[in-house]
Amino acid sequence: MTNERITLPPAEERELVRTLAQHVLEVRAPEELVLFDESADEFFADPERVLAAGGRDEAVGFGVELALLTPFVLAVVTPVVQLLVNMIGAAATKHGQRSVDDLVRRLLRRPSTDSSNADAEPPPVLSADQLALVRTVALDRSRTVGLPEDQAALLADAIVGGVAVAGTP
């Protein structure tokens, strides 16, 4: 792995974030998938505002806040995807393999954008250390966005599980 940081074009990165977030939501909150596209669009338009929402004392409101998990999953998944891109991208560059985007897609078991190489190679596999690092990043980010400790842990596990299961040949 080189020290050079690999970044994907924003649109591609968001696509991967959406993909992994949907993976996680299928496990943690499948009922939210019905509103996933709208929620994701609102999140990407202004992530901080969506995450910091709440605290309003609505007149004739109920007085207890219920937040979607989706924005938090998207917020946590974003650095995870960046981490995965760097992990897989370093190896891909070294061996002259296909695009990072495709490799991550394959890791997440999503259709490749390069149809000529579809299913020609097995998806990349992450080592135990790499998965541990993914969990650490996910856990840290979960805490940063204000999720309670138990939910943060569950979410980190769901992300790691999603990546590990998806990456298993």
Next chain:
Amino acid sequence: MGSESPGAITLASPQPRPQILAVPSPTISRFLLLVAALLSSGLFVGTWIHNQSAVGDDWLERLRECESRRPPLAADAGTAELLRAEEWFLRCAQPAQETLAWYALFGVGLTIVAGVAILAVVPVVIRRRRELRPLGPRLESASSGLAAIARDTGLRRSPRAMIGSSKLRDAFSYGFPGHYAIALPPALVVRSTGPAFDPIVRHEVAHIARHDVLIAWSARAFWIAVAVLLAAPVLVAIVQGDVSLLPSYLWRAALLVGVTLVASAGILRAREYDADVSSATTEHRRAALRALLGTSARAAPRVWGRALARHPSAADRSAVLENPALLARPSWVDAALAAFLASVVMPLLVSVFATVPSITAWAYSVPAILVGPLMGATVGLSLWRVAIVDRVITESSSIAPAARRLFAGVFVGYLLGGFASLAEVGSVITITTRIPIVLLDAVLVAGATFLAAGVAVLAGSRAAHFSARTYTAGAIALSGIVFAFVLWASTTVTRSWDLAGWSLARRVILDVLTQAPAASVVLVLGAAVLALLALRSSPSPPAWAVDERTPALPERAAAAPAPPAPPALRTVLLLGMATGAAAALVILVFRAAVGPAEGFDEQVQRYEAYTWVFAGAGAATAVSLLLFHGITGAGAGLLAAPVASVTSALGFIAMNTFYGGAVSLGFIEGVVRPGVVLGALLLVLVSVIAVLPLPRASHARPVLVILVAAVVGALVAGGTLALRDAVSPLPAVDTDAMAVEEYVTGYAPLVDLRLSELDQTVASISADTTSTSVETAGRIRAEIVSPLAELEAGAADVGVDDESLETSHRVLLAGLETLARAYEMYAVGYETGDGELLLDAGAAQRLGVQEIQAWRTSVAARLAGG
């Protein structure tokens, strides 16, 4: 009144669960008071607009003119002179004052229009800012779930289900009656079969069913309108560089805006408790709601944030769900806020009515009739609610501490409001001068709290005879009457005190407060208490006051200790009669000891002193009742006091007849009525001793209660008669001086005003170029000659003993006669076209004017010389 901090009343289990919403919470009346306070600010704004315009300049000019011509008063002027001078001034200023009143009403209209306009755009703004959209077919499950709950709750029209963006995390309702909508957070919509959906949607539907949406948003809309309108005078003053009024205006406006904001939040918090209780009617639903509230991660706000919070804490809400009796626990802060608002509204309403002479007679009664029921429904309904909960939960009686809390709140709120009303902006009377006046005002109004509490206990003990609706109506009606009566009396007294000091206030108490309508009010209250006491007291609460899902009533009734009993009807009646008889006996002894009155003035003095004795007998009954029966005694006093006053007055009449006085129904009514009214007012003052930790309604021996009342009545009567010179000072007699003063301060100004009006008529006829000569002649005869002849005839009937004044009066008579003759010559001249006659008429007119001027000068000289 919904409690804000339910506190820690712990209940032994199992407890009967009160049906707390059977008697509605007084938040509606608190809301109406809030709106009234906001709208009354419009009166100030309208007046300010008037004063800023050219119309205001004209008004000022007119008032200056009237003031310059106002007949000055002697230092020892009596009530009649004071009132006559004031009446003269009001008549002089009437046209300008009417215009001012219209501007004030325009200010109210402006506030209403602005508030309604804001209210109308609120749903649009909410939809746009909160990015709300209909749920759509994908989320049909949530839509149908909401509709089902709305049907189950009994809403005729299901609210529209809207979903917000992912930034929306709390559900809320908005819209207008018939077009309500509930905004649901996406996290709830996607979990429409989850455990949170039903409690949250039921809570919101309860808000809609209870009209909370309209209350919340209209309070906010009017608040915004008033805040903006009240800012206008500040901005204009700064722009114009005239900030002289700002010191007295700014803090009052800011306080009003701040208090209404806090009051509005308090009302919303109380409505949240109600919505919780009415939406969770089964133990299963209560458990679900409590569980949901337990998940709330919202941090408890600090003190100021708590005052402005629209929701109580989740812990308090859970506590109320567990024990709804907490909801009946009234808060002194809520009472203070309500009293503050009432206190700022009253003077503004009074000032509008007092402005226009044609409606001045209603200046105190109409504001009291408007505000009194709102105070009654706020404070009284709270107490009646406590009284009924006390019947359900018999382990503790909380009415006395509740009444004391409300008394303290009303006292503090009314006191502050007395200084903070916008009606006092620019007043020449300093705050320090007004302290005793405002204190008396606040004590009287707060004292009404104890009367309402006393009646509440009586009604609570007889509640089994009434339906929930009748009980509620009774609470509002009787408490409203009590507060309206006290507000009317206190405002009348304190305003007259403001106007011309205690001497006028004393006369107003005896002459104005004791009128027949006031006596009727006292009799109505007495009759109501009589009817309540005549009903059989029931140890068990009415079925409507108990949650039907609790154990059967008979079992509880058998297990529960009997609630404390109010005094029996017979005791109350005997106590009143005994106290009245004792007071009458003291009068008899006094009369026998000092003999008959010497002269008319002493007769008047004794009559007034006797009136206070009758009133004191009424108040004495309350002393004994309060001492032996606690707060309940205040309610019973409403019957005992008039009985005592009437008995003592009848005793006096019997004595007077014995000594040879004539008796007629008019005489009896004239003697009895003032004592009855003043007795009721003293009862209000005496009931203030209930702030002390008096015993709970006990089983004191009736004989002792009656004996103590009679002794106190006798002592009060003896003291009043011994201090009669202080109670009713004899006037310094100088009949000649009085006659002269009557002429120069009463009669002369009225003639002067009439002549000024005729001058204006003359100017009007002269300016009329459209009438023919014959028509002009007709107008001169009808509008000038005839009134002059009337004035002349009136002047001829005036007898003047003073020599120099008689000379002046003869000059007036001559002037009136000359003027009448001159204008008759004008009329003939116009009819005949005789130019020479018109010239003669002009000469005669000038002569008449000179004579009138000479009369004016001599009267003014007489005034200046005292």
